[in-house]
Amino acid sequence: MQSEQSSFFPDTDIIWVTTDSPLETSSNDRELMTVSEAAEEFGVTPRALRFYESKGLLTPMREGGARLYRRRDRAQIALILKAKKFGFSLLEIRDMVKAQDGYPAGQSLRLSREKCRAQIKLLERQLEEVQEAIAELRRMHTMLSAPFADRSSLQG
């Protein structure tokens, strides 16, 4: 459970995922926000934010039952969405969130270089799949629609 490392040089096998600015995605620097406001802010649904919370990714304030999202909660949301974009599951993200606790600078997700590499590989494969699909759909769209039309006179 203890992680003994050099006190000066941090673990080089660990990458800390951060957002450039705590709230890079918006100019909104309000102290507190409701679910629907925060959801709106990040282009997700209130349901999604409640769901992330139920999975332990988020812990907003409460005021008589109602959720209130502080700046740090919103920074956390930004990190979650970034990790999701990277293709990580909510379970993986939860672990990355938990692992940020010991980190002094606060808002950042712990990610091993190994896992980073693996994720790049995974996304690269996805990329190829999508590129192939687009190419084929374009070819089909360009071609005459009917399969018995003479295709030989057309370039793919």
Place this chain on the structure above:
Amino acid sequence: MQSEQSSFFPDTDIIWVTTDSPLETSSNDRELMTVSEAAEEFGVTPRALRFYESKGLLTPMREGGARLYRRRDRAQIALILKAKKFGFSLLEIRDMVKAQDGYPAGQSLRLSREKCRAQIKLLERQLEEVQEAIAELRRMHTMLSAPFADRSSLQG
């Protein structure tokens, strides 16, 4: 329910999705195959094929309960997987499968040009997302891991 069209020139707003060869993906020209054999052939699980069948996408032969996949069934599987790669849902694919009934050449999926265009747009958006994610992960991987390391001396 009736589709009245020019009898000579087929509907130009319809694209027929086909596989280049009935069984392009394999050199296996056996008459009949079991679930696990067919699944193996296409790199999917037997469960997936049974699931597609339960959704009305597939109708293999039966021999005393056991499923037997003819060449046309396997050609159908190839079409389904192609459509899946294009990003269509099984529900959409089912409709495309149903719409192939009136088509004389048999194995092909009906797809409107409009929907084809929309799908290309959708995949293009996906592509950008994935490309951005890869770029950012690569940047992070290249950079020194710690957020308090001096990044200014490194190019992204």
Place this chain on the structure above:
DNA sequence: TTGCTCCTCACGTCACGTGAGGTGGC
């Protein structure tokens, strides 16, 4: 009889969507 493949339920998973029914403040 053992081993292998096949089968049909049927519940689990992942990331939410979608009502249902109820509360709180202007």
Place this chain on the structure above:
DNA sequence: TTGCTCCTCACGTCACGTGAGGTGGC
């Protein structure tokens, strides 16, 4: 009182995964 947002169940969706329990032919 009406209207709006908030809340908590809890079931639905999509594309399968994963046993559970049973059958059939070599």
